[in-house]
Amino acid sequence: MSVCTPNAAVLSTTLAITAIAAGLFGLSDADSGAATFDIGARAPSAAISSKDSNGPDSLPDQLAAGGLRILRLDDSLIDVYVAAPPSGDKAAIALVLQGSECTSVAPGGDRFPLTLPAGVVRMDIEKYGISPTSQRDGDACPADYLANNTVDGRVLDVLIVLAHLRTNAEWWDGRLFVTGASEGATVAAIVGSLAAETHGLILINGSIGRPFREGWSDAVASAVRDGGGSADDVEAARSSVDNTWVQARATPTTELYEGPGNTLRWWRSIIDLRPLNLLQHIDAPILLMQSELDQMTPVASARAAAERLGASGAANFIYVELPGLDHGFRDAEGQPHYGPVLARIDQALAEQVAAATP
Numbered sequence: 001m002s003v004c005t006p007n008a009a010v011l012s013t014t015l016a017i018t019a020i021a022a023g024l025f026g027l028s029d030a031d032s033g034a035a036t037f038d039i040g041a042r043a044p045s046a047a048i049s050s051k052d053s054n055g056p057d058s059l060p061d062q063l064a065a066g067g068l069r070i071l072r073l074d075d076s077l078i079d080v081y082v083a084a085p086p087s088g089d090k091a092a093i094a095l096v097l098q099g100s101e102c103t104s105v106a107p108g109g110d111r112f113p114l115t116l117p118a119g120v121v122r123m124d125i126e127k128y129g130i131s132p133t134s135q136r137d138g139d140a141c142p143a144d145y146l147a148n149n150t151v152d153g154r155v156l157d158v159l160i161v162l163a164h165l166r167t168n169a170e171w172w173d174g175r176l177f178v179t180g181a182s183e184g185a186t187v188a189a190i191v192g193s194l195a196a197e198t199h200g201l202i203l204i205n206g207s208i209g210r211p212f213r214e215g216w217s218d219a220v221a222s223a224v225r226d227g228g229g230s231a232d233d234v235e236a237a238r239s240s241v242d243n244t245w246v247q248a249r250a251t252p253t254t255e256l257y258e259g260p261g262n263t264l265r266w267w268r269s270i271i272d273l274r275p276l277n278l279l280q281h282i283d284a285p286i287l288l289m290q291s292e293l294d295q296m297t298p299v300a301s302a303r304a305a306a307e308r309l310g311a312s313g314a315a316n317f318i319y320v321e322l323p324g325l326d327h328g329f330r331d332a333e334g335q336p337h338y339g340p341v342l343a344r345i346d347q348a349l350a351e352q353v354a355a356a357t358p
Contacts, residue, residue, distance in 0.1 A: 067106075070164050072128075076148075078157050079126035081107055085119075085171050092120045092175035092199070092353060093165070095158070095191075098127075099182030102141035102149070102261040106132040114179065115346040117353045125161060128153055141261035146254045149261070150269035151186060158191045173358040175199045177349060182206055182296065182327070189275035193282050200352030201279075201286045202345055205327055207297045208279070208288060209305030213271040217241045218298050245271055276305045279317075285355065286317045287348040289341070291325040293332070320344060 067081035085091040096112050098105055105111050105124040109132070116122055129144030165172055176197040180188025185206020192201040207215045217238050224237045244257055244267070252268035279286060286309075290302030299321065306319035322341065324331050329341050 068164075070161055072157065072160065076128065076144075078161060079106075079131055080123065080161055081105065081125075082123040083121045084169070085121060090119075090171055090173040090358065092173055092177060092356070092358070093123050094120050094177045094179065094349065095123045095125070095188075097125070097154070097158075097178065097180035097184030097187045097191075099184050100259070100262060100266075102127065102130055102134075102145050104130055104132045104134065112179070112181065113342060114349065115342075117350045119173075120177070120349075120353055123161075125154075125157055128157070139260045145261060146256075146263055147265075149263075150266055151183065151190075151273065152269050154187045155190050155194075158187070159194065162195055162197065175353075175356050175358060177352055177356075178202070179345065179349065180204065180206065183270065186212070186270060186273060186275055189279055190273075192284065193275075193278035198282065198284045199356035200284055200349070201282075202289070202348050202352075203275075203286065204289045204341075204345070205291055205294055205297055206275070207270075207273075207301045209274070209276045209303070209308065210301040211272050211274050212297070213241075213245055215296075215298050215301050216271070218300065219295055222298070223295065276308060279305070280309060280312060280314070283316055285352050286314075287320065287345075287352075288317070289320045289322060289344065291322045291327060291329065293325060294327045296327040318348075 067079060069077040069079055072078055082093065094114060094116060096105075096114055098112065103110060105126060111124060114122060127145060128148040129142045129146070134142045134145075162176070174197055176192075176195055177200040178188045178192040178195075178198060179202040180186070181204040183206070185203040185208065188201060189203055189206065189208055192198040220237045220241055221234045224234050229237070244264075248257075248264040248268040248271065252263075252265040254263045254265060256263055257267060288302055288305060290297075290299055292299050302319065302321070306317070309317040310319075322329070322337075325337055325341075328336070329338055330336050
């Protein structure tokens with residue numbers, strides 16, 4: 001069975017939307033505007049050791065670049081990059097969760113730049129099937145990634161890592177701050193709501209207040225409309241998307257839909273999620289940042305979250321809308337505005353850390 005696409009016009013517009021998503025937080029490109037990013041400067045520098053590195057329950061394999069490997073339930077390995085503080089020091093953890101790309105988050109790679117306050121170490125977790133040496137065939141994502149990557153799988157990976165750290169990372173002071181963008185915002189919202197150690201959340205351009213299926217349908221319809229499509233074309237685009245969701249739920253295979261790494265299995269794992277349902281139950285500070293002109297996750301989702309949390313009187317929630325910017329923080333002329341966005345994220349993290357007593 002093939003994914004339904006009604007006509008070439010719909011295909012071209014949806015592919016254009018997908019191309020935008022691929023670049024979110026690829027901030028090391030030459031046209032990064034006024035900001036300059038030294039992405040590798042904050043790379044982990046020391047590996048975590050288990051309590052008994054020679055025992056039968058020791059880490060299965062240490063990563064050379066200051067990280068560790070932890071077993072999944074299926075005996076595959078989760079690659080984790082985290083910098084243990086100097087001997088005897090305690091530190092909080094800032095977990096950074098990438099979007100839907102299938103690129104490595106190893107130190108020195110194309111990682112989301114984050115300024116860490118004193119007493120905080122960074123942690124990045126590779127997706128299933130991804131490593132610094134992952135083999136790709138052109139633009140195609142690795143086979144293990146395509147076969148296994150899902151949103152719920154990423155959530156479980158983070159929970160497994162946190163369970164390991166509770167037992168083995170004696171330096172961890174018990175505070176967790178989670179930042180996620182795009183798909184990573186969805187994962188961050190879920191993990192941050194489930195992990196008792198969460199002391200702060202920063203969610204950027206993610207589908208939080210509405211299920212992703214609604215936002216994607218709106219995004220595709222808007223792209224067709226903006227491309228000169230008729231009302232019939234717009235309706236055909238929505239119908240095509242709806243048919244794809246039916247297919248994804250019925251047969252969540254590795255068939256691709258919109259992008260080199262987005263399988264029907266992956267789509268099935270995200271289309272019906274409304275992270276807001278969990279966020280309303282936590283007390284940790286939440287910053288939700290959303291681009292006004294986002295083509296991937298339309299602003300209506302973030303506004304819905306802000307309205308619902310605001311109506312509930314949630315004092316822990318801040319909503320910041322980024323006027324005139326798209327999913328990749330570019331304006332209508334295509335100019336990037338990374339600097340102000342990253343400065344606001346760094347400010348929020350610093351404030352969350354300062355407000356959270358170890």
